[in-house]
Amino acid sequence: MDVTQTAFGTWNGGRFMHFGEPLDETRWIESAQRAYQKGIRTFITADVYGNGKADELLGKALAGFPRDSYCLVGAVGHDFYSGKRDGSKGFPRFTNPDLRQPSDYLDYLRMAAEKSLTRCGTDHFDLLMLHNPDTIGYSDDRVWTAMQRLVDESITSMLGVAPGPANGFTLDLIQCFERFGPLIDWAMIILNPFEPWPGSLLLPAAVQNNIRLITRVVDYGGLFHDDVKPGHQFGYGDHRTFRPGNWVDAGNQKLDQVREIADRHGLTLLQLACTWNLSQPGVKSVVPTLIQEVGATAKSIEAKVDELASLPSVTLSESEIEWIGKIGDNRGCMHLKGASRAHTAPPVADQWGLTPDLEAVGRRWGIDADRDLVCTHG
Numbered sequence: 001m002d003v004t005q006t007a008f009g010t011w012n013g014g015r016f017m018h019f020g021e022p023l024d025e026t027r028w029i030e031s032a033q034r035a036y037q038k039g040i041r042t043f044i045t046a047d048v049y050g051n052g053k054a055d056e057l058l059g060k061a062l063a064g065f066p067r068d069s070y071c072l073v074g075a076v077g078h079d080f081y082s083g084k085r086d087g088s089k090g091f092p093r094f095t096n097p098d099l100r101q102p103s104d105y106l107d108y109l110r111m112a113a114e115k116s117l118t119r120c121g122t123d124h125f126d127l128l129m130l131h132n133p134d135t136i137g138y139s140d141d142r143v144w145t146a147m148q149r150l151v152d153e154s155i156t157s158m159l160g161v162a163p164g165p166a167n168g169f170t171l172d173l174i175q176c177f178e179r180f181g182p183l184i185d186w187a188m189i190i191l192n193p194f195e196p197w198p199g200s201l202l203l204p205a206a207v208q209n210n211i212r213l214i215t216r217v218v219d220y221g222g223l224f225h226d227d228v229k230p231g232h233q234f235g236y237g238d239h240r241t242f243r244p245g246n247w248v249d250a251g252n253q254k255l256d257q258v259r260e261i262a263d264r265h266g267l268t269l270l271q272l273a274c275t276w277n278l279s280q281p282g283v284k285s286v287v288p289t290l291i292q293e294v295g296a297t298a299k300s301i302e303a304k305v306d307e308l309a310s311l312p313s314v315t316l317s318e319s320e321i322e323w324i325g326k327i328g329d330n331r332g333c334m335h336l337k338g339a340s341r342a343h344t345a346p347p348v349a350d351q352w353g354l355t356p357d358l359e360a361v362g363r364r365w366g367i368d369a370d371r372d373l374v375c376t377h378g
Contacts, residue, residue, distance in 0.1 A: 032061035038309035055119035077131035160186035168336030181209035332376030
């Protein structure tokens with residue numbers, strides 16, 4: 001089964017990524033089942049979430065549904081089996097030379113995928129993504145030859161790449177598209193009306209290489225759910241506290257400017273964000289983070305599942321699309337990960353130097369790393 005227009009991610013509900021109030025196991029399973037019952041038929045997991053616990057919960061949630069009635073998307077790449085966690089930096093990538101040599105890539109990927117499938121209670125993925133690759137993962141033929149073997153062995157039907165978790169990797173992704181486009185069916189990127197940069201820079205390359213896009217963080221850190229207001233108190237350890245201190249106030253001011261467009265089309269703000277994303281070239285699926293915010297007045301995660309599942313078919317006008325993009329223009333608002341002129345030390349898992357090959361990628365696509373991929377907001 002192919003990826004559908006709406007998708008449910010195992011990071012929802014705060015159990016495996018720290019957003020809002022962590023759901024207990026029963027409610028988490030019920031929210032995933034509700035997504036299926038309401039018509040969401042793509043479910044995305046990653047083996048590193050909870051060191052396999054997210055896979056297990058998703059397997060429990062989907063156990064009663066026919067396997068051919070939903071699309072299962074997996075992601076592998078963080079070696080939590082033999083690697084040691086480095087605090088907030090997480091586990092090393094399986095391509096780390098301290099862990100293995102290129103000749104061992106296939107054995108690792110096969111093992112990781114099969115273990116993830118066992119936890120999910122099935123024998124195949126519909127789509128398997130390379131999760132948060134380092135520079136080797138983006139550029140090395142031996143990684144993608146190994147990924148293709150998983151297709152040949154019927155472990156997965158399709159392949160994809162999912163960068164992150166931070167924003168960036170623009171030139172790296174485009175180079176990956178150019179080199180391995182015939183093997184890659186899908187890519188997952190960060191994109192939403194208030195964070196069009198830098199994701200929008202790689203849309204033309206995805207289209208030209210016939211790579212379809214899943215977009216995450218569609219909700220802009222929860223603001224498009226319309227229950228994070230000025231003065232909102234995030235819980236201890238909530239990942240959104242890394243954002244600038246005024247982002248909630250500024251975001252709500254932007255929401256007020258687009259609310260009339262949502263009302264005009266009979267959309268909730270979350271549905272407007274999804275519709276705007278789906279109007280962008282190459283974007284075929286949306287997977288917002290469904291958050292149960294802390295507090296008695298917060299919108300329930302069940303209501304958020306229902307909003308996503310009931311996404312209507314609406315076409316925004318070109319002027320509406322452009323207007324929303326202007327309101328949300330965030331160019332230069334943050335330091336990006338991936339290739340960077342500023343990184344002059346040896347490569348690390350999520351950042352490396354800007355090579356001549358990557359500069360050439362930028363020239364081919366009209367992207368100047370020193371102009372278009374730098375933080376200008378101080």
